[in-house]
């Protein structure tokens with residue numbers, strides 16, 4: 007049976023994945039079984055088939071920085087398991103800086119006029135002043151320097167979410183600017199896998215009064231599953247990433263991915 011014939015049974019999965027990308031409508035689903043099996047099969051298949059452009063069409067608040075050979079080259083290096091720690095940190099930092107700059111481009115601005123040394127009027131813009139960073143400990147801390155380098159004196163809060171056995175991820179610690187609800191928040195974590203950590207962190211920010219549309223989540227590598235999970239729950243939040251990978255494996259690790267970012271960046275994988 008064709009996936010398109012299953013439309014009426016698998017409405018949610020169909021709306022999310024199939025309608026915007028009709029090219030997958032000829033995926034063959036085995037006959038029989040219950041609808042849940044069919045849904046799982048479709049979603050599983052499409053998650054591995056959807057390209058980043060398809061995902062950006064489905065979720066208009068997802069932005070992938072424009073790829074260049076420099077960016078591909080940096081990804082090739084940081085994903086290589088043979089790279090030295092020094093090079094991993096160096097090229098991660100370069101990529102992080104690009105993602106941070108791109109993310110800042112999504113902040114609101116006000117128009118501003120100045121006079122140039124030639125005495126001419128120049129109409130430009132003024133940066134958004136009310137912002138802060140929030141890093142998800144520990145990998146997110148690797149992105150703080152780039153944010154500080156771009157935004158002088160920026161306040162940076164922290165959230166620690168830890169996996170507790172099989173009980174899922176628990177919020178362990180948070181320290182956020184007191185007036186965070188008045189600020190635009192740049193949420194920092196280089197890896198978006200299942201989306202559980204990000205969702206917990208975003209939920210906390212919203213509880214603190216930050217409007218969903220004032221949050222920009224910056225990361226280096228996203229799995230489609232994570233994009234789906236976060237964007238579906240928080241549709242007006244923006245995600246800025248440098249590449250969307252193929253899928254998660256059975257251990258919920260991003261594939262092809264770059265391994266344990268925190269361990270590689272902070273040198274705790276020896």
Ligand SMILES: O=P(O)(O)OC[C@H]1O[C@H](OP(=O)(O)OP(=O)(O)O)[C@H](O)[C@@H]1O
Pocket residue numbers: 142143144145146195196197198199200201202203204232258266267268269
């Ligand atoms: O989307 P999720 O499935 O929640 O996974 C993503 C989380 O996993 C990684 O951190 P990790 O738990 O490895 O901790 P670390 O930052 O200390 O390395 C990453 O930095 C995210 O925080």
